[in-house]
Amino acid sequence: MKTYTFTEKKDTRSGFGAGLTELGRTNPNVVALCADLIGSLKMNQFIEENPERFFQIGIAEANMMSIAAGLTIGGKIPFTGTFANFSTGRVYDQIRQSIAYSDKNVKICASHAGLTLGEDGATHQILEDIGLMKMLPGMVVINTCDYNQTKAATIAIADHEGPVYLRFGRPAVPVFTPEDQVFEIGKAIQLQEGSDVTIVATGHLVWEALEAAKVLHAQGISAEVINIHTIKPLDDKAILDSVAKTGCIVTAEEHNHLGGLGESVARVLALHHPTPQEFVATNDTFGESGTPAQLMEKYGLNSDTIVAKALKVMKRK
Amino acid sequence: MSNKNLQDLTTQVRRDILRMVHKVNSGHPGGSLGCTEFLVALYTNIMHRKEGFDMDGIDEDLFFLSNGHISPVFYSVLAHSGYFPVEELNTFRLLNSRLQGHPTTHEGLPGVRIASGSLGQGLSVAIGAAQTKKLNKDSHLIYSLHGDGELQEGQNWEAIMYASAKNVDNIIATIDLNGKQIDGATDDVLPMGSIKGKFEAFDWTVIEIENGNDIESILEGMATAKAATGKGKPVCVLLKTMMGNGVDFMMHTHAWHGKAPNDAQLESALNQNPETLGDY
Numbered sequence: 127m128k129t130y131t132f133t134e135k136k137d138t139r140s141g142f143g144a145g146l147t148e149l150g151r152t153n154p155n156v157v158a159l160c161a162d163l164i165g166s167l168k169m170n171q172f173i174e175e176n177p178e179r180f181f182q183i184g185i186a187e188a189n190m191m192s193i194a195a196g197l198t199i200g201g202k203i204p205f206t207g208t209f210a211n212f213s214t215g216r217v218y219d220q221i222r223q224s225i226a227y228s229d230k231n232v233k234i235c236a237s238h239a240g241l242t243l244g245e246d247g248a249t250h251q252i253l254e255d256i257g258l259m260k261m262l263p264g265m266v267v268i269n270t271c272d273y274n275q276t277k278a279a280t281i282a283i284a285d286h287e288g289p290v291y292l293r294f295g296r297p298a299v300p301v302f303t304p305e306d307q308v309f310e311i312g313k314a315i316q317l318q319e320g321s322d323v324t325i326v327a328t329g330h331l332v333w334e335a336l337e338a339a340k341v342l343h344a345q346g347i348s349a350e351v352i353n354i355h356t357i358k359p360l361d362d363k364a365i366l367d368s369v370a371k372t373g374c375i376v377t378a379e380e381h382n383h384l385g386g387l388g389e390s391v392a393r394v395l396a397l398h399h400p401t402p403q404e405f406v407a408t409n410d411t412f413g414e415s416g417t418p419a420q421l422m423e424k425y426g427l428n429s430d431t432i433v434a435k436a437l438k439v440m441k442r443k
Numbered sequence: 444m445s446n447k448n449l450q451d452l453t454t455q456v457r458r459d460i461l462r463m464v465h466k467v468n469s470g471h472p473g474g475s476l477g478c479t480e481f482l483v484a485l486y487t488n489i490m491h492r493k494e495g496f497d498m499d500g501i502d503e504d505l506f507f508l509s510n511g512h513i514s515p516v517f518y519s520v521l522a523h524s525g526y527f528p529v530e531e532l533n534t535f536r537l538l539n540s541r542l543q544g545h546p547t548t549h550e551g552l553p554g555v556r557i558a559s560g561s562l563g564q565g566l567s568v569a570i571g572a573a574q575t576k577k578l579n580k581d582s583h584l585i586y587s588l589h590g591d592g593e594l595q596e597g598q599n600w601e602a603i604m605y606a607s608a609k610n611v612d613n614i615i616a617t618i619d620l621n622g623k624q625i626d627g628a629t630d631d632v633l634p635m636g637s638i639k640g641k642f643e644a645f646d647w648t649v650i651e652i653e654n655g656n657d658i659e660s661i662l663e664g665m666a667t668a669k670a671a672t673g674k675g676k677p678v679c680v681l682l683k684t685m686m687g688n689g690v691d692f693m694m695h696t697h698a699w700h701g702k703a704p705n706d707a708q709l710e711s712a713l714n715q716n717p718e719t720l721g722d723y
Contacts, residue, residue: 157578181574181609189601192564196507196571199556200499200579204571219561220598224568228548228558 127343128318130336132302138294138330139237141273143168145280146205146235150176153203153284159194160207161187166296167207167237187212191220195230203284204232210239210293211252214259225289226262233283234259238296239269240380241408241425242330242418251413257385259291260358266311267358269293269379269387271332273301275355278309286311293329295380297418300333303353312356314364320350323436324368324375328354328387331378331406331427338432349436357387362394369395374402374439378432380422383407402442404435444487449658451719452523453483457689458722459519459532461712464703467536470544473699474590475516477621477656477684481588482520484661489669491583496526496553504583505572507557509565510590510619511545512701517555518542522723526554529723563596565589566616570606570677573614584672585614592624595633600645606677607646615668617680620655623697642679655682656689689716 149156150172158172159181173180181197183190187208194204206213213236214221225232236255243251260267266286270276276294283290317332318339327335332353339349350368354361369375375395377388388405395401408425422428444452456479464470486492490504508517515535522529527541534540541552545560557568569587576583593599606614618638626632635641642649648671652664664680671678686700687693690712693704704712 178578183605184601184608186598186601186605188564188598189567189570189605192567192598192602193571193574193605195557196568196573197575199505199572200501200575200581202575202578220564220567223558223561224564230557 130302130317132300134301135298136273136301137296137298138270138273138276139166139296140168141270141276142235142237142280142292142294143171145277147171147175148281149284150179155201155203156205156284157181157197157202158205158207159183159190161185161190161212163208166209167235169207187217188220191217192224194232195224195228198230198232205235206232207235207237209243209250210236210255211250214255215252218258222262226265229264230289231287233290233292235280235292237294239293240295240330241413241421241427242295242297242380244296244418244421245415247415248412253382253408253413254385255293256357256379256381256387260390264288265358266290266356268311268356269329270355271329271353272299272303274303274305274307275309278307279355282309282311295330299330302333312359312361314361315353315355316350316364317353318349318351320348321371322348323440324350324352324372325378325432325436326352326354326365326375326387326391327378328357330380334427334429335378335432337429338436341429341433342436347436347440354387357390360390360394362398365391365394366399369399369401373443376404376406376432376435376439378406380427381407382410384410402439404439406431406435446658449483449487452487453479453658454716455718455720456483456516456519456523457716458713458718460515461690461704461709462722463515463532463535465709468703469536470515470703471512471701472515472703473623473686473693473697474510474513474619474621476688476690476693477686478513478588478619479516479688480656480658481617481661481682481684482516484658484665485586486520486524488662489665490586498556500556501579502581502583505556505585507565507569507572507585507587508546509559509587510562510593511559514542514544514546517546521554524554527552532723562590562593563598566599566602569614569616570602570611573611576613584669587614587616589616589618590624591618591620591622591635591638592629592632594618594635594638603642603645603647610675611677612673612675615672615678615680617682620681620683621686623686623700625697625700627697639681646676647679648674648676649679649681651681653683655684691715
């Protein structure tokens with residue numbers, strides 16, 4: 127069993143800010159837009175270095191998304207920044223018509239996704255955004271797990287021609303993926319090799335899946351852990367290869383069980399290899415105020431729940 | 444293009460619009476007919492356009508149609524401007540056509556740079572394109588067209604506020620002031636007060652074209668608008684038009700906003716607009 131450690135915790139949104147800063151230095155076509163959340167999105171450095179390539183839109187997300195679509199005409203690569211809720215639900219029609227249906231090369235970068243936004247409560251904690259975005263034809267959907275992966279993904283999506291939804295979060299979480307990684311859209315990463323149960327996780331739940339695998343290992347259970355940073359296009363082969371060995375699967379995400387990673391995985395399994403599956407996700411509910419740790423515990427989005435679901439799904443084989 | 448030729452093209456575009464919507468018994472003739480002179484003048488005499496089409500449109504003026512439901516006039520003018528064969532107008536709203544009910548880039552129709560139909564997004568898109576022109580040090584202009592009823596969509600006012608705040612002075616946004624929308628007169632559906640006053644309050648330069656169905660007036664007004672660009676403020680043209688212009692029974696009513704003529708109505712309408720350049 128591989129050992130994963132971390133020396134520091136950092137927020138994934140800072141990974142986005144670092145990636146954007148690097149793009150500012152390397153790709154003259156990259157431009158950034160923000161709807162009055164520069165500090166939260168960690169865009170300060172990019173703005174300082176490239177003031178002419180930054181557009182402060184004000185609190186007007188609909189305008190921001192459509193302006194981003196227009197900026198692509200003439201070769202720019204716009205990165206929009208605001209909270210996940212205001213990046214998706216608030217502006218769904220702008221994204222649908224002006225970006226996705228119009229085939230525009232816009233990168234929708236969404237921070238403070240999910241419950242871990244914390245104390246602001248359910249008005250700001252979107253748990254439906256993966257579903258909203260993955261249903262749009264042509265949209266790539268990425269949910270990164272730590273600072274390094276978020277930085278790498280931010281850099282990588284500039285080279286992808288077409289709309290991308292990049293989802294990350296607010297709290298400081300363990301940094302455990304390599305600093306020098308090359309991010310490959312749509313390519314799952316096997317973090318633990320195992321034979322008894324497959325755990326497929328995305329975003330903040332990837333670290334929890336690794337913690338769960340350790341607990342399971344202590345009980346003599348061999349868990350395969352896969353980091354699915356890209357929910358669309360989904361790495362079907364990685365999932366099918368794994369369940370061919372293990373015969374059961376747990377999916378884990380900071381999102382509603384309706385419309386999320388779990389449903390995408392279930393579709394692949396139903397089509398190619400029907401397999402018992404358990405879901406670690408929110409149960410068709412809104413969030414509430416609380417600390418990120420309290421919320422993740424209350425809504426069962428942690429390693430304890432992953433362990434419990436793994437034990438349950440193994441009995442269904 | 445001479446005024447006589449412009450007039451002939453306008454009449455032919457009118458025929459195209461009527462025949463397109465009649466064939467598929469759907470579409471929006473009213474607003475299309477009202478904006479025929481404007482779009483003909485824009486594409487033939489006002490905009491600086493390159494040969495052919497590429498999405499980026501570097502070193503040429505660009506046009507964005509925000510009120511996408513007037514696609515019949517847009518498609519006809521694009522075809523007569525050489526973006527695709529005029530015969531393709533025959534496929535309007537048919538299965539597998541590039542001429543979708545509302546304009547889209549998705550089917551690869553040359554001349555279209557953004558999908559529109561869901562209202563209120565086009566001004567923001569046009570502003571984004573205008574800001575890219577500035578980044579690219581491209582001095583060409585962005586033109587856009589919007590319905591007056593469309594201004595009821597709140598996103599417009601986000602965009603109107605933004606454009607003046609950010610000195611987007613390389614855009615000419617034209618509002619089709621026909622005073623009508625699907626449910627009736629704009630003054631009955633949702634009175635908007637003085638649109639001119641609102642744009643001026645948002646610090647735009649406003650140019651009024653009193654007879655928006657007269658080519659001379661359009662050319663003169665748009666020349667004034669063009670002269671007003673580059674001075675730190677976005678430019679708005681209030682184009683007073685007659686919905687259904689050129690077909691007597693379609694004028695002075697909102698009834699033909701989204702309704703196609705039947706066979707007898709088509710015949711009457713075409714008789715009022717005799718063939719000039721040849722039907723497709």
